[in-house]
Amino acid sequence: MKSFASDNYSGIHPEIFDAIQNANYQHEISYCDDTFTSETNQIFEKIFGKLVVLYAFNGTGANVICLKCCTLPFQAVICSDMAHILIDECGAPTQSIGCTLLPIATPNGKITPELIAPLLKGVGNVHHIQPKVISISQSTEMGTVYSLQELKNLCQFAHSNGLYVHLDGARISNAVASLGVSIKVATVDCGIDIMSFGGTKNGLMMGEAVLIFNDKLNENAHYYQKQSAQLFSKNRFIAAQFSALLSNDLWYRMASHSNRMAKFLENQIKELPGVKITQSVDANALFVIIPNHVIPPLRSKYTFYEWDSETHEQRWMCSFDTTEEDVFGFVKTLKELL
Amino acid sequence: MKSFASDNYSGIHPEIFDAIQNANYQHEISYCDDTFTSETNQIFEKIFGKLVVLYAFNGTGANVICLKCCTLPFQAVICSDMAHILIDECGAPTQSIGCTLLPIATPNGKITPELIAPLLKGVGNVHHIQPKVISISQSTEMGTVYSLQELKNLCQFAHSNGLYVHLDGARISNAVASLGVSIKVATVDCGIDIMSFGGTKNGLMMGEAVLIFNDKLNENAHYYQKQSAQLFSKNRFIAAQFSALLSNDLWYRMASHSNRMAKFLENQIKELPGVKITQSVDANALFVIIPNHVIPPLRSKYTFYEWDSETHEQRWMCSFDTTEEDVFGFVKTLKELL
């Protein structure tokens, strides 16, 4: 089966698989005190500068750790009303940290200082909910990418209002590849305080890294990781994957490839009658509306998800292993059905 | 000092005070096993039919009990984006129940099936947040009142989608007095599953009652009350107040009076140049925009709160002890300043 359903339908990239295999010898100290973990931490430090790195099994786990690090249970988190932490994690962040999420309606998944400002009226007033973090997804759930200037504006606004900025980076590689700058420039240099660096959706078997840039957020991070069931006894097997991901630009090669496939798909279909592309194709996802009668037969050959059951907007996602042939075949089928 | 700041600025109504005094003799069994509590429970049952009654110290406590009774920690609560449970309780509901609140933007504090429907798309899908309760305030935080038909529509919509309806009744007396029907017709007969019946804002020293009409929600209610720090050892002193409140229509006399004072105030000022009333005056609150230069001198004589720091919308609230003289004096001052 080949699909355009999600970048987590794909398997493990061969270079990542080799890294797992190489890590599988004899005994290693458990719970992140192994040599793989400390070497991978150093690679992260080389890329980002001074930081604290923690590892997590999945994106929800990483988001929970990040939000625990920057909130107390009476505080609130501002996010888009499409945010993964709000909609797609079965309430994990709220239940785990006790914090209220304050969603902001936005057509393209991106939030702005102007949209956030009205939520800050009650800060310091004990009767009000107390926002403490702005959480953004980069790339967003709608496949859009914040520009560097948008990131800087958000971070500056946040910091001048006493808030932290959390970046849900499940697809940060796609976003950075799209922006065409270094990862550092696109994150910590913009003012991001804490982020997850996604692996699972970019060729890893599994694994996310939590990167803490603001050292005010370090103090209890390791306890929060443990308590969130994210401290892996055999962490060498996650660390080794990240080591491979960060070496030889593998993260970039995979992400820019899946982005390119999405753009390639966009170009093949954007002029087709009855096809409407609803979001800017900034990374590896397309959001499209196509005639209703076309959807079932197309889906019977290629899996993909319906994003909106009212408008029948569909989401098509490209992956590190999506090939030009996959796109050609998909487009050919679509054209025949139209 | 007399003020239009809040109905919780007022003291204890004399009939309520007498009830406290009468309850203050010798020893009584503690923790709701006293005769006052069981008698008051019976009064509630006479009014509403079969139900379970619990008592709480304040509105936040009552809301927390209600929401605990109808949710599990992976579920979500749908409410207005002005809901007291979202904005004004410092995150108590979220932190206490672990549930996500899903706010709906609404100009007048009222939510509708049409506004709620889009939030129900993911019900039964493990990746999605799972709404289980619709929470409404009656009267709303904007001083508006749901009509009986609006309540029935909401409840029918909720139940046909497997949701419960919670009514935050901090000012239910004002709403019922406004609707001009019996309390039963305005609540359980519309399909409300669980509600708080406010006392503190209608002449009590303190106290709210949690009324559980849907017996699916009873099972663990007493544990949730205790765990929420709302089980009062000397509950005779809350029960006795409610007994007085429910006797001789005291609740109605007080609520209809404060509603009348609000209407009276509205009538005195609605034609004044530069005065804009922004919400329908259905209960005991007015929301108004007046010229900025008038606000400080007016406030120096009569306390009231600014509702919106951007539009400078002000809230003027009438209480059971607001008099016509108070209104006259207030209007006179306003007119002089204008």
Next chain:
Amino acid sequence: MKSFASDNYSGIHPEIFDAIQNANYQHEISYCDDTFTSETNQIFEKIFGKLVVLYAFNGTGANVICLKCCTLPFQAVICSDMAHILIDECGAPTQSIGCTLLPIATPNGKITPELIAPLLKGVGNVHHIQPKVISISQSTEMGTVYSLQELKNLCQFAHSNGLYVHLDGARISNAVASLGVSIKVATVDCGIDIMSFGGTKNGLMMGEAVLIFNDKLNENAHYYQKQSAQLFSKNRFIAAQFSALLSNDLWYRMASHSNRMAKFLENQIKELPGVKITQSVDANALFVIIPNHVIPPLRSKYTFYEWDSETHEQRWMCSFDTTEEDVFGFVKTLKELL
């Protein structure tokens, strides 16, 4: 009915009732910004020195605020295995703060550095539960009282291990009256960081005060109070009661009286055949074992609770309004039954 069941079976002391009555005039600013609250805060400051005072509706509420102030959700609280916070609050502290309670078995309700030390082995080790607070009850649930030296030793031990000391003072007045020193000497001077000062069990209608001596614990205290549903809109009615309680030594008069009644009862029965007093009568409670056949007829005249359903140990509690006649009557009945 007169009983030896609990000090919360009693009503409101007349001087306290008068204070409520005096506070019941016209309008006052809500939520602790009233004149009664600020005056009462000053009385507390006169007694204890610099501190932060918060008010709560009941003991569970006060304990929850205290523990929220001194823990983060990955930490743990050390307490006696009879502690009210562990046994008698339906899990409120654990559920509210997310912290594990680590109970210590103790025959008389008192814990010691020696008993605590083994629980501190894992401090700083991310795999271990992290104790951060020692919570004691004074007087204890067994009617015993920590000596000043015991308190000092505990606090010194706690502080040298990076822990805070929380004192559950639901019956602190009885303990202080028993120790025969000033309240300040018995609490903050021993090193207590945060405590509740109980009112409900010593003649108030209701109300507890949270006293924060360690200013590291202040920062978010007001948010925790609000979120715990303990911020009272008409707080003048709690503050006025505390003002009366702290004036003219009323707290001391009531507590020393109930202590004296307990001692008086002890003296009347300690030599009786078949009567075994199981705990030191330091405050206002007696724990006794009497012949089984005596219990039902005695209870039919005077309510009291069975403490231990296996040993049939009974608890007899004296209150501010227990009279010598009550004790005589009780002892007479007991003697006749024996």
Next chain:
Amino acid sequence: MKSFASDNYSGIHPEIFDAIQNANYQHEISYCDDTFTSETNQIFEKIFGKLVVLYAFNGTGANVICLKCCTLPFQAVICSDMAHILIDECGAPTQSIGCTLLPIATPNGKITPELIAPLLKGVGNVHHIQPKVISISQSTEMGTVYSLQELKNLCQFAHSNGLYVHLDGARISNAVASLGVSIKVATVDCGIDIMSFGGTKNGLMMGEAVLIFNDKLNENAHYYQKQSAQLFSKNRFIAAQFSALLSNDLWYRMASHSNRMAKFLENQIKELPGVKITQSVDANALFVIIPNHVIPPLRSKYTFYEWDSETHEQRWMCSFDTTEEDVFGFVKTLKELL
């Protein structure tokens, strides 16, 4: 490095590794809807009979899911005072479920109906903490194993008191291999309601299975898994490992081998002067006290953990890849040092 520190120091068994490799082809539906997961579920069903299977990343995650399935936030969990859920998970269960843990002191990690009974006195009393689950570890944290009769007694006692039994099976394979019966006979047939089936400590890269036998506990299990950050997008990679583990008796071969190595080690040292074995060697762990001066030089060659910093009791753990040569070398070094 070869060590006796923990069974999670070891890597991936070759047959498990092959299973991962075989699962790594092209696209698969994510989040447990893949063919690997459904096949592995069927293998579990063949072994245990009708059940619900969920997968988790690690033991803490699995325990949290299990406890969420059988508790509401006002209830409590009874466990040994050495239980992993109490001591070793940084408070994850308490913080995640809101429940109080009620620990029982026990010399060998095993709890009994007699020890549990006193904790059940307050069941149904709203003032009391409400036990709902007995949680045991099999094999225990002390390397001991409950007999079938002990398990049956515990389950019968629990069920007749309205409690569930949770089995933390991080090392269930070692326990079952020790008991010499089928897994089914040692778990569901004894009355266990819900359990984790450990993989990580028995040769897997990572992964635990949650097995729900009591269908009252199924209803919301998938939501709890998702919310606990344990739903793996690429779950084929955990399922495939379990498929291999359950095939050709691999789980048994590994577990009985590590048990045998522990017994072998015991036999080599039990007669040595100065060596005291403190626990029955039922599974793959030894607890020993050896002369203090021997510990540092022994540890410099072979890693292992100190269990008790006061008594200097050491824990030596054997793994699936511990060899007779490893044991010989370790014993030889020990003998030389003695």
